[in-house]
Amino acid sequence: MEKKLTYTQAMTQLQEIVEQLEDNSLDIDQLTEKVKYAQELIKFCRDRLYKTDEEIQKLLKLDE
Amino acid sequence: MPQALTLYELNKEVRSVLQSTLRDSYWVQAELAEVNVNRSGHCYVEFVQKAKKGNTFVAKARGNIWANVYAFLAPYFEQQTSQRFAAGLSVLVEVEVTFHEVYGYSLNVIDIDPTYTLGDMARRRKEILDQLEADGILNDNKELSMPELPQRIAVISAPTAAGYGDFCNQLRTNPAGYVFYTKLFPAVMQGSQTEESVIQALDAIAQDVELFDVVVIIRGGGATADLASFDTYPLAASVAQYPLPVITGIGHERDDTVLDLVAHTRVKTPTAAAEYLINRVEESASLLEDLSQALVTSVQQRIQEEKMRLQQLTAALPAAYTRHQAGEERVLNRLSHRMALAVSEGVARRKHALQLWEQKIALRVPVKLQQENVKLEMLAQRIHDNSPERILARGYSITLKDGKAVRNVQELHSGDKIITRLSEGQVESKVL
Numbered sequence: 001m002e003k004k005l006t007y008t009q010a011m012t013q014l015q016e017i018v019e020q021l022e023d024n025s026l027d028i029d030q031l032t033e034k035v036k037y038a039q040e041l042i043k044f045c046r047d048r049l050y051k052t053d054e055e056i057q058k059l060l061k062l063d064e
Numbered sequence: 065m066p067q068a069l070t071l072y073e074l075n076k077e078v079r080s081v082l083q084s085t086l087r088d089s090y091w092v093q094a095e096l097a098e099v100n101v102n103r104s105g106h107c108y109v110e111f112v113q114k115a116k117k118g119n120t121f122v123a124k125a126r127g128n129i130w131a132n133v134y135a136f137l138a139p140y141f142e143q144q145t146s147q148r149f150a151a152g153l154s155v156l157v158e159v160e161v162t163f164h165e166v167y168g169y170s171l172n173v174i175d176i177d178p179t180y181t182l183g184d185m186a187r188r189r190k191e192i193l194d195q196l197e198a199d200g201i202l203n204d205n206k207e208l209s210m211p212e213l214p215q216r217i218a219v220i221s222a223p224t225a226a227g228y229g230d231f232c233n234q235l236r237t238n239p240a241g242y243v244f245y246t247k248l249f250p251a252v253m254q255g256s257q258t259e260e261s262v263i264q265a266l267d268a269i270a271q272d273v274e275l276f277d278v279v280v281i282i283r284g285g286g287a288t289a290d291l292a293s294f295d296t297y298p299l300a301a302s303v304a305q306y307p308l309p310v311i312t313g314i315g316h317e318r319d320d321t322v323l324d325l326v327a328h329t330r331v332k333t334p335t336a337a338a339e340y341l342i343n344r345v346e347e348s349a350s351l352l353e354d355l356s357q358a359l360v361t362s363v364q365q366r367i368q369e370e371k372m373r374l375q376q377l378t379a380a381l382p383a384a385y386t387r388h389q390a391g392e393e394r395v396l397n398r399l400s401h402r403m404a405l406a407v408s409e410g411v412a413r414r415k416h417a418l419q420l421w422e423q424k425i426a427l428r429v430p431v432k433l434q435q436e437n438v439k440l441e442m443l444a445q446r447i448h449d450n451s452p453e454r455i456l457a458r459g460y461s462i463t464l465k466d467g468k469a470v471r472n473v474q475e476l477h478s479g480d481k482i483i484t485r486l487s488e489g490q491v492e493s494k495v496l
Contacts, residue, residue, distance in 0.1 A: 007212060007213055007348075008212055011212070011348075011351070011352065011355070014352075014355050014356075014359075015355060017359070018355050018358045018359050018362060021358075021359065021362035021363060021366060022358070022362045024366065024369075026366075028366075028370055031363070031366065035359065035363055038359050039359075042352065042355070042356045042359070045352050046352065048213060048215075048243075049213070049242050049243065049345065049348070049349050049352070050241055050242065050243060051243060052243050053243070056216060056245055056275075057245065059275055060216065060245055060247050060275055061247075
Protein backbone atom coordinates (compact mmCIF):
# COMPACT_ATOMS: atom_id res chain seq x y z
CA MET A 1 0.00 0.00 0.00
CA GLU A 2 1.26 3.45 -0.86
CA LYS A 3 2.62 5.36 2.08
CA LYS A 4 0.87 8.67 1.52
CA LEU A 5 -2.62 7.38 0.95
CA THR A 6 -5.36 9.69 2.22
CA TYR A 7 -8.41 8.41 4.04
CA THR A 8 -10.62 9.46 1.14
CA GLN A 9 -8.41 7.67 -1.38
CA ALA A 10 -8.41 4.55 0.76
CA MET A 11 -12.20 4.64 1.03
CA THR A 12 -12.54 5.15 -2.73
CA GLN A 13 -10.28 2.19 -3.45
CA LEU A 14 -12.16 0.08 -0.95
CA GLN A 15 -15.46 1.01 -2.55
CA GLU A 16 -14.12 0.04 -5.97
CA ILE A 17 -13.00 -3.37 -4.76
CA VAL A 18 -16.36 -4.06 -3.12
CA GLU A 19 -18.17 -2.99 -6.29
CA GLN A 20 -15.96 -5.27 -8.39
CA LEU A 21 -16.72 -8.09 -6.01
CA GLU A 22 -20.41 -7.43 -6.08
CA ASP A 23 -20.73 -7.31 -9.84
CA ASN A 24 -18.49 -10.36 -10.21
CA SER A 25 -16.02 -8.55 -12.42
CA LEU A 26 -13.09 -9.90 -10.43
CA ASP A 27 -11.35 -12.96 -11.69
CA ILE A 28 -11.34 -15.68 -9.06
CA ASP A 29 -7.55 -15.77 -9.32
CA GLN A 30 -7.33 -12.07 -8.34
CA LEU A 31 -9.68 -12.54 -5.44
CA THR A 32 -7.18 -13.38 -2.72
CA GLU A 33 -4.87 -10.55 -3.64
CA LYS A 34 -7.67 -7.99 -3.83
CA VAL A 35 -9.27 -9.07 -0.59
CA LYS A 36 -5.93 -8.90 1.17
CA TYR A 37 -5.41 -5.37 -0.12
CA ALA A 38 -8.94 -4.40 0.89
CA GLN A 39 -8.23 -5.59 4.41
CA GLU A 40 -5.11 -3.45 4.55
CA LEU A 41 -7.23 -0.49 3.45
CA ILE A 42 -9.78 -1.21 6.17
CA LYS A 43 -7.05 -1.37 8.79
CA PHE A 44 -5.58 1.88 7.53
CA CYS A 45 -8.97 3.61 7.78
CA ARG A 46 -9.74 2.15 11.20
CA ASP A 47 -6.39 3.35 12.49
CA ARG A 48 -7.26 6.85 11.34
CA LEU A 49 -10.52 6.68 13.27
CA TYR A 50 -9.42 5.10 16.49
CA LYS A 51 -5.66 5.46 16.93
CA THR A 52 -3.98 8.60 18.13
CA ASP A 53 -1.34 9.76 15.68
CA GLU A 54 1.60 11.07 17.70
CA GLU A 55 3.00 12.87 14.70
CA ILE A 56 -0.14 15.01 14.52
CA GLN A 57 0.04 15.65 18.25
CA LYS A 58 3.62 16.83 17.95
CA LEU A 59 2.78 19.06 15.00
CA LEU A 60 -0.12 20.64 16.83
CA LYS A 61 1.93 20.93 20.03
CA LEU A 62 -1.13 19.83 21.90
CA ASP A 63 -1.07 20.10 25.62
CA GLU A 64 -2.44 16.93 27.11
CA MET B 65 -26.09 97.27 37.19
CA PRO B 66 -28.66 95.22 35.45
CA GLN B 67 -30.65 92.92 37.66
CA ALA B 68 -28.70 89.72 38.01
CA LEU B 69 -30.01 86.25 38.73
CA THR B 70 -28.26 83.69 40.73
CA LEU B 71 -27.23 80.61 38.82
CA TYR B 72 -29.77 78.66 40.78
CA GLU B 73 -32.49 81.14 39.85
CA LEU B 74 -31.55 80.86 36.18
CA ASN B 75 -31.47 77.08 36.24
CA LYS B 76 -34.75 77.07 38.06
CA GLU B 77 -36.19 79.34 35.36
CA VAL B 78 -34.92 77.01 32.62
CA ARG B 79 -36.40 74.08 34.46
CA SER B 80 -39.78 75.72 34.80
CA VAL B 81 -39.87 76.77 31.13
CA LEU B 82 -39.00 73.24 30.07
CA GLN B 83 -41.60 71.78 32.37
CA SER B 84 -44.31 74.08 31.18
CA THR B 85 -43.61 73.83 27.44
CA LEU B 86 -42.56 70.18 26.96
CA ARG B 87 -44.83 67.19 27.01
CA ASP B 88 -44.62 64.70 29.84
CA SER B 89 -42.71 62.20 27.72
CA TYR B 90 -41.33 61.56 24.24
CA TRP B 91 -40.38 58.49 22.24
CA VAL B 92 -36.80 58.98 21.01
CA GLN B 93 -34.57 57.02 18.64
CA ALA B 94 -30.92 57.03 19.66
CA GLU B 95 -27.79 54.96 19.83
CA LEU B 96 -26.34 53.83 23.12
CA ALA B 97 -22.78 55.11 23.31
CA GLU B 98 -22.21 54.14 26.93
CA VAL B 99 -24.05 51.98 29.41
CA ASN B 100 -23.04 51.80 33.08
CA VAL B 101 -24.90 50.24 35.94
CA ASN B 102 -23.91 51.29 39.45
CA ARG B 103 -24.06 49.31 42.63
CA SER B 104 -27.50 50.51 43.60
CA GLY B 105 -28.84 49.29 40.27
CA HIS B 106 -29.24 52.65 38.55
CA CYS B 107 -28.24 52.66 34.93
CA TYR B 108 -26.51 55.65 33.38
CA VAL B 109 -26.33 55.83 29.61
CA GLU B 110 -25.12 58.16 26.97
CA PHE B 111 -27.39 58.62 23.98
CA VAL B 112 -25.86 59.80 20.76
CA GLN B 113 -26.90 60.42 17.20
CA LYS B 114 -24.23 60.06 14.57
CA ALA B 115 -24.00 62.00 11.35
CA LYS B 116 -25.27 60.11 8.31
CA LYS B 117 -21.71 60.01 7.04
CA GLY B 118 -18.77 59.50 9.30
CA ASN B 119 -18.68 59.06 13.04
CA THR B 120 -19.23 62.59 14.21
CA PHE B 121 -22.07 63.27 16.61
CA VAL B 122 -24.90 65.49 15.71
CA ALA B 123 -26.57 65.10 19.11
CA LYS B 124 -25.75 63.75 22.53
CA ALA B 125 -27.62 63.44 25.82
CA ARG B 126 -27.18 61.85 29.20
CA GLY B 127 -29.80 59.35 30.24
CA ASN B 128 -30.81 57.72 33.48
CA ILE B 129 -32.71 54.55 34.03
CA TRP B 130 -33.53 54.40 37.68
CA ALA B 131 -33.08 51.10 39.41
CA ASN B 132 -36.81 50.47 39.85
CA VAL B 133 -37.29 50.84 36.06
CA TYR B 134 -34.07 49.17 34.99
CA ALA B 135 -34.85 46.08 37.09
CA PHE B 136 -37.70 45.07 34.82
CA LEU B 137 -36.74 46.93 31.65
CA ALA B 138 -33.36 45.29 31.10
CA PRO B 139 -34.56 41.65 31.39
CA TYR B 140 -37.54 42.41 29.16
CA PHE B 141 -35.26 43.93 26.54
CA GLU B 142 -32.79 41.06 26.68
CA GLN B 143 -35.49 38.44 26.52
CA GLN B 144 -37.05 40.08 23.48
CA THR B 145 -33.86 40.77 21.56
CA SER B 146 -31.47 38.03 22.75
CA GLN B 147 -29.26 41.01 23.22
CA ARG B 148 -27.67 42.46 26.29
CA PHE B 149 -28.65 46.07 26.90
CA ALA B 150 -25.26 47.47 25.97
CA ALA B 151 -23.37 50.13 24.10
CA GLY B 152 -23.55 50.06 20.33
CA LEU B 153 -27.27 49.34 20.10
CA SER B 154 -29.87 51.54 18.54
CA VAL B 155 -32.87 51.90 20.78
CA LEU B 156 -36.30 53.42 20.82
CA VAL B 157 -37.01 54.70 24.35
CA GLU B 158 -39.69 56.69 26.03
CA VAL B 159 -38.10 59.49 28.03
CA GLU B 160 -39.03 62.34 30.30
CA VAL B 161 -36.98 65.41 29.69
CA THR B 162 -35.57 66.69 32.97
CA PHE B 163 -33.50 69.57 33.99
CA HIS B 164 -31.86 69.70 37.37
CA GLU B 165 -30.32 72.81 38.78
CA VAL B 166 -27.15 70.90 39.66
CA TYR B 167 -27.00 68.04 37.17
CA GLY B 168 -28.46 69.82 34.17
CA TYR B 169 -30.16 68.28 31.14
CA SER B 170 -30.85 64.59 31.10
CA LEU B 171 -33.40 62.07 29.89
CA ASN B 172 -35.18 59.74 32.27
CA VAL B 173 -35.96 56.48 30.52
CA ILE B 174 -39.37 55.11 31.44
CA ASP B 175 -39.96 52.56 28.66
CA ILE B 176 -38.28 50.86 25.75
CA ASP B 177 -39.47 49.24 22.49
CA PRO B 178 -37.27 46.22 21.78
CA THR B 179 -38.79 45.64 18.32
CA TYR B 180 -37.08 48.77 17.14
CA THR B 181 -33.70 47.39 18.21
CA LEU B 182 -34.50 44.06 16.61
CA GLY B 183 -35.44 45.83 13.41
CA ASP B 184 -32.30 47.87 13.51
CA MET B 185 -30.11 44.81 14.11
CA ALA B 186 -31.87 42.99 11.28
CA ARG B 187 -31.33 45.95 9.00
CA ARG B 188 -27.63 46.04 9.90
CA ARG B 189 -27.33 42.30 9.32
CA LYS B 190 -29.07 42.66 5.99
CA GLU B 191 -26.70 45.45 4.99
CA ILE B 192 -23.71 43.25 5.84
CA LEU B 193 -25.19 40.26 3.99
CA ASP B 194 -25.98 42.42 0.95
CA GLN B 195 -22.41 43.64 0.95
CA LEU B 196 -21.04 40.06 1.23
CA GLU B 197 -23.30 39.04 -1.61
CA ALA B 198 -22.17 41.97 -3.72
CA ASP B 199 -18.57 40.97 -3.00
CA GLY B 200 -19.42 37.46 -4.18
CA ILE B 201 -18.15 35.80 -1.00
CA LEU B 202 -21.36 35.15 0.93
CA ASN B 203 -21.44 31.40 0.33
CA ASP B 204 -17.74 30.72 -0.08
CA ASN B 205 -17.30 28.95 3.22
CA LYS B 206 -20.50 26.91 2.77
CA GLU B 207 -19.21 25.70 -0.57
CA LEU B 208 -16.12 24.14 1.01
CA SER B 209 -16.60 20.44 1.53
CA MET B 210 -16.56 19.25 5.11
CA PRO B 211 -13.75 16.69 5.38
CA GLU B 212 -14.90 13.10 5.88
CA LEU B 213 -12.86 13.00 9.06
CA PRO B 214 -12.86 16.42 10.76
CA GLN B 215 -10.52 15.24 13.48
CA ARG B 216 -8.00 18.06 13.67
CA ILE B 217 -9.94 20.96 15.13
CA ALA B 218 -8.85 24.56 15.68
CA VAL B 219 -11.04 25.99 18.42
CA ILE B 220 -11.70 29.70 18.82
CA SER B 221 -13.09 30.34 22.30
CA ALA B 222 -12.51 32.17 25.50
CA PRO B 223 -10.09 29.83 27.30
CA THR B 224 -12.06 29.79 30.53
CA ALA B 225 -15.50 29.46 28.96
CA ALA B 226 -17.63 26.63 30.25
CA GLY B 227 -18.65 25.97 26.65
CA TYR B 228 -15.06 25.23 25.67
CA GLY B 229 -14.78 22.67 28.44
CA ASP B 230 -18.06 21.09 27.39
CA PHE B 231 -16.91 20.91 23.79
CA CYS B 232 -13.58 19.21 24.58
CA ASN B 233 -15.19 16.88 27.06
CA GLN B 234 -17.87 15.83 24.61
CA LEU B 235 -15.24 15.01 21.99
CA ARG B 236 -12.98 13.15 24.41
CA THR B 237 -15.75 10.96 25.75
CA ASN B 238 -17.38 10.06 22.44
CA PRO B 239 -18.66 6.51 22.96
CA ALA B 240 -17.13 5.01 19.83
CA GLY B 241 -13.66 6.22 20.83
CA TYR B 242 -12.91 8.22 17.70
CA VAL B 243 -9.73 10.23 17.91
CA PHE B 244 -9.96 14.02 17.87
CA TYR B 245 -7.18 16.58 18.12
CA THR B 246 -8.17 20.01 19.41
CA LYS B 247 -6.08 23.12 19.69
CA LEU B 248 -7.33 26.27 21.36
CA PHE B 249 -6.89 29.69 19.81
CA PRO B 250 -8.03 32.00 22.63
CA ALA B 251 -10.19 35.01 21.82
CA VAL B 252 -12.42 37.50 23.55
CA MET B 253 -15.95 36.47 22.74
CA GLN B 254 -17.98 39.33 24.13
CA GLY B 255 -18.07 43.09 23.88
CA SER B 256 -16.34 45.52 21.60
CA GLN B 257 -13.10 43.55 21.33
CA THR B 258 -14.80 40.49 19.91
CA GLU B 259 -14.39 41.32 16.24
CA GLU B 260 -10.69 42.09 16.38
CA SER B 261 -9.90 39.21 18.71
CA VAL B 262 -11.67 36.56 16.64
CA ILE B 263 -10.07 37.83 13.44
CA GLN B 264 -6.64 37.57 15.10
CA ALA B 265 -7.36 33.99 16.09
CA LEU B 266 -8.46 33.15 12.54
CA ASP B 267 -5.25 34.65 11.21
CA ALA B 268 -3.20 32.58 13.65
CA ILE B 269 -4.90 29.37 12.48
CA ALA B 270 -4.34 30.36 8.86
CA GLN B 271 -0.58 30.25 9.53
CA ASP B 272 -0.83 26.45 9.96
CA VAL B 273 -3.85 25.83 7.84
CA GLU B 274 -2.67 22.43 6.60
CA LEU B 275 -2.55 21.12 10.16
CA PHE B 276 -6.30 21.48 10.61
CA ASP B 277 -9.45 20.06 9.09
CA VAL B 278 -11.96 22.49 10.53
CA VAL B 279 -12.38 25.65 12.65
CA VAL B 280 -14.90 25.79 15.45
CA ILE B 281 -15.98 29.12 16.94
CA ILE B 282 -17.73 28.51 20.23
CA ARG B 283 -19.12 30.47 23.10
CA GLY B 284 -21.46 29.44 25.77
CA GLY B 285 -22.16 29.20 29.41
CA GLY B 286 -21.96 32.97 29.65
CA ALA B 287 -24.81 35.18 30.74
CA THR B 288 -26.64 36.93 27.97
CA ALA B 289 -25.93 36.75 24.32
CA ASP B 290 -24.18 39.65 22.73
CA LEU B 291 -24.96 38.93 19.15
CA ALA B 292 -24.19 42.38 17.82
CA SER B 293 -20.50 41.63 18.35
CA PHE B 294 -20.74 38.94 15.70
CA ASP B 295 -22.69 41.08 13.28
CA THR B 296 -19.77 42.89 11.75
CA TYR B 297 -18.68 42.98 8.16
CA PRO B 298 -14.93 42.40 8.71
CA LEU B 299 -15.56 39.32 10.83
CA ALA B 300 -18.17 37.95 8.45
CA ALA B 301 -15.89 38.52 5.46
CA SER B 302 -12.98 36.75 7.21
CA VAL B 303 -15.10 33.70 7.96
CA ALA B 304 -16.74 33.63 4.53
CA GLN B 305 -13.36 33.61 2.81
CA TYR B 306 -11.69 31.27 5.26
CA PRO B 307 -9.86 28.34 3.64
CA LEU B 308 -11.20 25.81 6.17
CA PRO B 309 -14.85 25.06 6.89
CA VAL B 310 -15.99 27.04 9.94
CA ILE B 311 -18.52 25.72 12.44
CA THR B 312 -20.19 28.20 14.80
CA GLY B 313 -21.71 27.31 18.14
CA ILE B 314 -22.06 30.64 19.83
CA GLY B 315 -24.85 29.77 22.14
CA HIS B 316 -28.03 31.50 21.21
CA GLU B 317 -31.43 30.24 20.37
CA ARG B 318 -32.97 32.89 18.19
CA ASP B 319 -31.93 34.86 15.16
CA ASP B 320 -28.80 33.87 13.37
CA THR B 321 -25.93 36.28 13.46
CA VAL B 322 -24.15 37.15 10.24
CA LEU B 323 -21.33 34.94 11.44
CA ASP B 324 -23.71 31.98 11.62
CA LEU B 325 -25.04 32.76 8.17
CA VAL B 326 -21.65 32.79 6.48
CA ALA B 327 -20.18 29.86 8.41
CA HIS B 328 -20.11 26.42 6.81
CA THR B 329 -22.30 24.98 9.55
CA ARG B 330 -24.07 26.61 12.48
CA VAL B 331 -25.16 24.83 15.60
CA LYS B 332 -26.61 26.25 18.77
CA THR B 333 -24.17 25.23 21.44
CA PRO B 334 -20.57 24.09 21.85
CA THR B 335 -21.87 20.64 22.80
CA ALA B 336 -23.86 20.53 19.57
CA ALA B 337 -20.71 21.46 17.66
CA ALA B 338 -18.93 18.48 19.21
CA GLU B 339 -21.92 16.26 18.36
CA TYR B 340 -21.81 17.45 14.79
CA LEU B 341 -18.14 16.50 14.46
CA ILE B 342 -18.66 13.14 16.14
CA ASN B 343 -21.60 12.40 13.82
CA ARG B 344 -19.55 13.31 10.81
CA VAL B 345 -16.81 10.86 11.82
CA GLU B 346 -19.52 8.35 12.72
CA GLU B 347 -20.94 8.55 9.19
CA SER B 348 -17.54 7.86 7.78
CA ALA B 349 -16.95 5.04 10.25
CA SER B 350 -20.26 3.41 9.48
CA LEU B 351 -19.58 3.65 5.77
CA LEU B 352 -16.28 1.93 6.47
CA GLU B 353 -18.02 -0.80 8.49
CA ASP B 354 -20.62 -1.21 5.73
CA LEU B 355 -17.88 -1.59 3.18
CA SER B 356 -15.96 -4.03 5.28
CA GLN B 357 -19.15 -6.04 5.85
CA ALA B 358 -19.95 -5.87 2.13
CA LEU B 359 -16.45 -7.13 1.42
CA VAL B 360 -16.91 -10.18 3.63
CA THR B 361 -20.41 -10.84 2.29
CA SER B 362 -19.48 -10.49 -1.33
CA VAL B 363 -16.39 -12.66 -0.95
CA GLN B 364 -18.45 -15.34 0.77
CA GLN B 365 -21.09 -15.05 -1.89
CA ARG B 366 -18.52 -15.24 -4.62
CA ILE B 367 -16.96 -18.33 -3.14
CA GLN B 368 -20.41 -19.85 -2.69
CA GLU B 369 -21.20 -19.13 -6.32
CA GLU B 370 -17.99 -20.72 -7.50
CA LYS B 371 -18.74 -23.74 -5.33
CA MET B 372 -22.19 -24.01 -6.83
CA ARG B 373 -20.78 -23.73 -10.31
CA LEU B 374 -18.34 -26.47 -9.57
CA GLN B 375 -21.09 -28.62 -8.09
CA GLN B 376 -23.31 -27.99 -11.05
CA LEU B 377 -20.53 -28.95 -13.41
CA THR B 378 -19.77 -32.06 -11.38
CA ALA B 379 -23.43 -32.96 -11.31
CA ALA B 380 -23.81 -32.24 -14.99
CA LEU B 381 -21.02 -34.68 -15.87
CA PRO B 382 -22.84 -37.97 -15.04
CA ALA B 383 -26.03 -36.55 -16.47
CA ALA B 384 -24.27 -35.77 -19.71
CA TYR B 385 -22.68 -39.21 -19.60
CA THR B 386 -26.03 -40.82 -18.86
CA ARG B 387 -27.59 -38.87 -21.64
CA HIS B 388 -24.87 -40.03 -23.95
CA GLN B 389 -25.22 -43.57 -22.66
CA ALA B 390 -28.96 -43.49 -23.01
CA GLY B 391 -28.49 -42.47 -26.59
CA GLU B 392 -26.17 -45.35 -27.20
CA GLU B 393 -28.53 -47.66 -25.46
CA ARG B 394 -31.39 -46.54 -27.59
CA VAL B 395 -29.34 -47.18 -30.69
CA LEU B 396 -28.45 -50.58 -29.32
CA ASN B 397 -32.01 -51.32 -28.42
CA ARG B 398 -33.16 -50.28 -31.81
CA LEU B 399 -30.52 -52.41 -33.40
CA SER B 400 -31.30 -55.41 -31.27
CA HIS B 401 -34.95 -54.92 -31.85
CA ARG B 402 -34.33 -54.70 -35.53
CA MET B 403 -32.16 -57.73 -35.30
CA ALA B 404 -34.79 -59.66 -33.39
CA LEU B 405 -37.35 -58.57 -35.87
CA ALA B 406 -35.13 -59.54 -38.75
CA VAL B 407 -34.40 -62.87 -37.13
CA SER B 408 -37.99 -63.64 -36.37
CA GLU B 409 -39.00 -62.50 -39.82
CA GLY B 410 -36.30 -64.74 -41.31
CA VAL B 411 -37.40 -67.63 -39.18
CA ALA B 412 -41.00 -67.09 -40.08
CA ARG B 413 -40.12 -66.87 -43.72
CA ARG B 414 -38.14 -70.04 -43.57
CA LYS B 415 -40.81 -71.69 -41.52
CA HIS B 416 -43.30 -70.73 -44.13
CA ALA B 417 -41.04 -72.05 -46.83
CA LEU B 418 -40.69 -75.26 -44.85
CA GLN B 419 -44.38 -75.50 -44.47
CA LEU B 420 -44.76 -75.05 -48.18
CA TRP B 421 -42.21 -77.75 -48.71
CA GLU B 422 -43.93 -79.93 -46.20
CA GLN B 423 -47.19 -79.49 -48.00
CA LYS B 424 -45.49 -80.17 -51.28
CA ILE B 425 -43.80 -83.21 -49.83
CA ALA B 426 -47.02 -84.36 -48.28
CA LEU B 427 -48.63 -84.14 -51.63
CA ARG B 428 -45.83 -85.87 -53.42
CA VAL B 429 -44.99 -88.65 -51.03
CA PRO B 430 -47.85 -91.01 -51.95
CA VAL B 431 -47.14 -90.62 -55.65
CA LYS B 432 -43.49 -91.19 -55.09
CA LEU B 433 -44.24 -94.17 -52.85
CA GLN B 434 -46.39 -95.76 -55.47
CA GLN B 435 -43.79 -95.18 -58.09
CA GLU B 436 -41.19 -96.67 -55.82
CA ASN B 437 -43.53 -99.55 -55.09
CA VAL B 438 -43.88 -100.31 -58.75
CA LYS B 439 -40.14 -100.01 -59.14
CA LEU B 440 -39.68 -102.28 -56.19
CA GLU B 441 -42.08 -104.74 -57.55
CA MET B 442 -40.33 -104.68 -60.89
CA LEU B 443 -37.09 -105.09 -59.14
CA ALA B 444 -38.49 -107.91 -57.11
CA GLN B 445 -39.69 -109.53 -60.31
CA ARG B 446 -36.31 -109.06 -61.84
CA ILE B 447 -34.66 -110.38 -58.75
CA HIS B 448 -37.03 -113.28 -58.81
CA ASP B 449 -36.36 -113.89 -62.47
CA ASN B 450 -32.65 -113.97 -61.84
CA SER B 451 -32.75 -115.95 -58.64
CA PRO B 452 -30.48 -118.99 -58.46
CA GLU B 453 -33.53 -121.24 -58.12
CA ARG B 454 -34.84 -119.99 -61.45
CA ILE B 455 -31.46 -120.44 -63.05
CA LEU B 456 -31.06 -123.87 -61.53
CA ALA B 457 -34.53 -124.78 -62.71
CA ARG B 458 -33.44 -123.91 -66.16
CA GLY B 459 -30.82 -126.67 -65.89
CA TYR B 460 -27.82 -124.73 -64.63
CA SER B 461 -25.89 -125.91 -61.56
CA ILE B 462 -23.58 -124.27 -59.07
CA THR B 463 -20.39 -125.79 -57.82
CA LEU B 464 -19.49 -124.90 -54.33
CA LYS B 465 -16.24 -125.41 -52.54
CA ASP B 466 -16.20 -124.74 -48.89
CA GLY B 467 -19.62 -123.11 -49.33
CA LYS B 468 -18.44 -120.73 -52.02
CA ALA B 469 -19.27 -120.76 -55.68
CA VAL B 470 -16.44 -121.88 -57.88
CA ARG B 471 -16.05 -119.76 -60.97
CA ASN B 472 -12.62 -120.90 -62.19
CA VAL B 473 -11.25 -124.36 -62.52
CA GLN B 474 -7.95 -123.10 -61.14
CA GLU B 475 -9.56 -122.81 -57.73
CA LEU B 476 -9.91 -126.59 -57.61
CA HIS B 477 -7.21 -129.03 -56.65
CA SER B 478 -7.08 -132.78 -56.69
CA GLY B 479 -8.79 -134.28 -53.66
CA ASP B 480 -10.96 -131.15 -52.95
CA LYS B 481 -14.44 -131.91 -51.90
CA ILE B 482 -17.04 -130.07 -53.90
CA ILE B 483 -20.79 -129.78 -53.77
CA THR B 484 -22.85 -129.37 -56.88
CA ARG B 485 -26.15 -127.73 -56.30
CA LEU B 486 -28.96 -128.64 -58.70
CA SER B 487 -32.45 -127.45 -59.05
CA GLU B 488 -33.57 -130.35 -57.04
CA GLY B 489 -30.93 -131.50 -54.49
CA GLN B 490 -27.17 -131.57 -54.52
CA VAL B 491 -24.24 -133.84 -55.24
CA GLU B 492 -21.04 -134.23 -53.30
CA SER B 493 -17.96 -135.12 -55.32
CA LYS B 494 -14.18 -135.45 -55.06
CA VAL B 495 -11.81 -133.90 -57.57
CA LEU B 496 -9.60 -136.44 -59.22
